Amino acid sequence: MEIKAAQQLKGLMKQHFMELDEASRTKNKKIAWCSSVGPAELAMSLGFLVYYPENHAAMLGSTRTAMDYIPVANANGYSPEICSYLTSDIGAYLRHETPLTKAYGIKEVPRPDVLLYNTNQCRDVGDWARFYGREFNVPVLGINTPHTQNEAREHVVKSVSQQLRDIVPDLEKVAGRRFDIDEFRAVLARSRECSVLWDKVLDTGSHQPTPLTFFDECIHMGPAVVMRGRQEANDYYKALLAEMQERVAQGVAAVPGERFRFYWEGMPIWGKLRNMSELFARLKAPVVVSTYCNSWIFPAFDPANPFDSMAEAYCSIFIGQDDAWKENYIAEKVKRFAIDGILFHDARTCASNSNNRYGMSKRLSDKLGIPHLVINGDLNDLRCFSEEQTVTNIEAFVEQIEESHRENIRRH
Amino acid sequence: MKIYAGIDIGSCTTKSVVIDEQGNLLGSDVRRSGIDYKTVAKESLETALAGKSLEGVPVVSTGYGRHNVSFAIQAKTEIACHAKGAYFYVPRAVNVVDIGGQDNKVIRLDAEGRTIDFKMNRKCAAGTGTFIEEIAIKTAIPLDKLDELARKSQNKVKIGSYCTVFASTEILSLICSGVKAEDLSKGVFDSVVARVLEMIPLADTILLCGGVVAWFPIVAEIFREQVKGEVIVPPHPQLTGALGAALFARETTF
Numbered sequence: 001m002e003i004k005a006a007q008q009l010k011g012l013m014k015q016h017f018m019e020l021d022e023a024s025r026t027k028n029k030k031i032a033w034c035s036s037v038g039p040a041e042l043a044m045s046l047g048f049l050v051y052y053p054e055n056h057a058a059m060l061g062s063t064r065t066a067m068d069y070i071p072v073a074n075a076n077g078y079s080p081e082i083c084s085y086l087t088s089d090i091g092a093y094l095r096h097e098t099p100l101t102k103a104y105g106i107k108e109v110p111r112p113d114v115l116l117y118n119t120n121q122c123r124d125v126g127d128w129a130r131f132y133g134r135e136f137n138v139p140v141l142g143i144n145t146p147h148t149q150n151e152a153r154e155h156v157v158k159s160v161s162q163q164l165r166d167i168v169p170d171l172e173k174v175a176g177r178r179f180d181i182d183e184f185r186a187v188l189a190r191s192r193e194c195s196v197l198w199d200k201v202l203d204t205g206s207h208q209p210t211p212l213t214f215f216d217e218c219i220h221m222g223p224a225v226v227m228r229g230r231q232e233a234n235d236y237y238k239a240l241l242a243e244m245q246e247r248v249a250q251g252v253a254a255v256p257g258e259r260f261r262f263y264w265e266g267m268p269i270w271g272k273l274r275n276m277s278e279l280f281a282r283l284k285a286p287v288v289v290s291t292y293c294n295s296w297i298f299p300a301f302d303p304a305n306p307f308d309s310m311a312e313a314y315c316s317i318f319i320g321q322d323d324a325w326k327e328n329y330i331a332e333k334v335k336r337f338a339i340d341g342i343l344f345h346d347a348r349t350c351a352s353n354s355n356n357r358y359g360m361s362k363r364l365s366d367k368l369g370i371p372h373l374v375i376n377g378d379l380n381d382l383r384c385f386s387e388e389q390t391v392t393n394i395e396a397f398v399e400q401i402e403e404s405h406r407e408n409i410r411r412h
Numbered sequence: 413m414k415i416y417a418g419i420d421i422g423s424c425t426t427k428s429v430v431i432d433e434q435g436n437l438l439g440s441d442v443r444r445s446g447i448d449y450k451t452v453a454k455e456s457l458e459t460a461l462a463g464k465s466l467e468g469v470p471v472v473s474t475g476y477g478r479h480n481v482s483f484a485i486q487a488k489t490e491i492a493c494h495a496k497g498a499y500f501y502v503p504r505a506v507n508v509v510d511i512g513g514q515d516n517k518v519i520r521l522d523a524e525g526r527t528i529d530f531k532m533n534r535k536c537a538a539g540t541g542t543f544i545e546e547i548a549i550k551t552a553i554p555l556d557k558l559d560e561l562a563r564k565s566q567n568k569v570k571i572g573s574y575c576t577v578f579a580s581t582e583i584l585s586l587i588c589s590g591v592k593a594e595d596l597s598k599g600v601f602d603s604v605v606a607r608v609l610e611m612i613p614l615a616d617t618i619l620l621c622g623g624v625v626a627w628f629p630i631v632a633e634i635f636r637e638q639v640k641g642e643v644i645v646p647p648h649p650q651l652t653g654a655l656g657a658a659l660f661a662r663e664t665t666f
């Protein structure tokens with residue numbers, strides 16, 4: 001069933017790209033390119049419009065044009081084994097093409113005045129930014145965050161807070177204006193509200209039947225990624241939340257006849273989002289919660305203490321934590337969302353988001369007493385994905401759960 | 413007499429089985445799947461029925477082409493069907509290992525025959541029937557001589573690559589170094605077993621099924637050397653999935 005707010009979402013995403021395009025053409029505003037969990041709010045407070053290469057790469061993935069571009073980057077020295085967001089985005093750039101043309105009539109990606117990244121998610125975002133830094137000959141400002149281990153947290157946060165302060169003068173130079181801490185506080189406050197609202201939207205998935213699925217969320221997370229810090233995003237999530245709450249109140253199911261409920265750990269398979277969504281709907285077994293969509297929730301933002309709290313928030317993201325922390329996180333969600341099985345997407349080109357690789361899937365199954373399934377695929381590179389194999393695995397996984405439920409019913 | 417049928421349309425071969433109410437095998441058929449699944453399904457099943465009418469016979473389909481069988485009352489995955497068929501032979505906790513044309517499956521069953529977990533390997537043909545076929549072609553050793561030849565092997569040869577292409581290169585360099593055909597053949601079978609053992613830790617009882625075990629009995633012997641538990645090969649290893657499907661047909665219509 002169509003989510004009504006989807007229309008509003010389309011308008012919002014269009015606005016985002018049209019503004020960027022205008023700024024790129026007329027130079028009426030400066031443009032910062034930023035990694036998805038990079039210091040976006042800081043740039044916004046200095047008047048930058050923010051463009052996210054990862055979001056662009058996800059568009060390449062979902063339009064499946066990534067498959068034309070990845071080989072171009074491969075041929076230019078970027079390995080097929082590294083982030084396929086990076087390779088598809090760089091490949092598209094080298095071919096002077098973008099899905100923005102078809103979607104919005106935009107000729108080329110907006111030109112950056114500065115590139116920002118934070119290695120809190122992976123090293124690839126830094127390499128990606130440096131590529132464009134060379135291409136456009138603009139400054140690249142990076143926050144270097146180690147993958148935070150619990151014990152070192154305090155030191156890491158302190159260092160990141162300092163690094164955030166340190167990039168301000170460089171940002172001022174590009175922006176051509178002075179940093180205003182009150183502006184920064186205001187952006188952070190709006191970004192925090194966006195987090196709170198998006199969190200509430202996602203939490204409606206804990207209801208049975210769920211009013212929305214992971215696959216809906218992958219689409220509706222757009223504003224939380226690219227427009228957080230702006231009032232429009234918050235207005236949008238208020239509308240979406242109201243719609244989901246209404247669905248819950250009326251018992252409207254995203255997947256009618258919901259029988260089982262899954263957790264999705266790892267990246268989406270962008271080029272197969274629709275097929276996957278239809279498969280789980282056919283099996284009446286929706287994916288109701290994921291690590292991925294929950295990754296743009298930053299409750300630690302505190303306008304009273306903007307630098308430190310921003311550092312804290314961006315060091316606290318799931319991807320940067322150790323396995324014990326991640327396992328607790330998933331365990332809590334499994335309980336809250338009444339999960340029957342966990343799906344681990346082992347994305348060939350993103351080690352940072354493939355948490356099954358160090359035994360976590362088995363540990364969690366043992367601890368929680370629920371089965372798991374590893375799906376081999378990729379975020380953008382469909383050469384690493386076999387649809388037929390995946391469908392069989394998922395169908396067999398549902399049969400396995402069906403069988404154990406039947407047994408349990410028989411026993412009680 | 414009521415009869416039931418199962419059809420397993422695999423990537424390489426299609427298998428059909430007809431059983432009675434007790435699960436006795438009344439007829440079967442194995443043939444190449446080709447590219448027209450619908451026709452091959454019908455023809456294979458008709459052969460297995462040996463003149464009996466398909467009319468009113470409950471059929472469950474499985475395998476790659478399971479959704480292509482219009483006359484099936486249900487489609488089940490090959491995981492569920494292999495589990496079902498295997499448990500019919502060995503009704504206790506068992507590890508089912510299916511080595512097929514293009515994939516391997518390992519399914520762990522509990523004492524009641526429920527799937528505890530399963531794993532399928534289809535990333536690469538290494539360790540599957542296709543791999544053996546390819547090597548036979550490359551080395552010009554007839555496929556039906558491979559088992560016999562391997563039994564004469566005196567020296568161990570190791571083929572370690574995960575990947576079929578790499579494994580082929582390894583074999584080429586072995587040939588260059590003058591390794592004997594029998595040692596090479598044995599090495600190929602050893603590597604098939606090694607690829608399976610990498611999938612899931614296998615303890616206790618193992619039931620081997622699939623075409624590779626049916627065609628090359630030496631594979632079962634290598635398993636017996638390598639694992640501690642009992643290794644069982646059912647009477648018709650290649651029909652296990654189709655049998656499971658037929659048993660599902662019997663269940664749903666009982």
Ligand code: SF4
Pocket residue numbers: 054083084085086121122123124125267349350351352353379
């Ligand atoms: S986290 Fe993974 S998908 Fe995201 S940018 Fe890094 S490597 Fe690419």
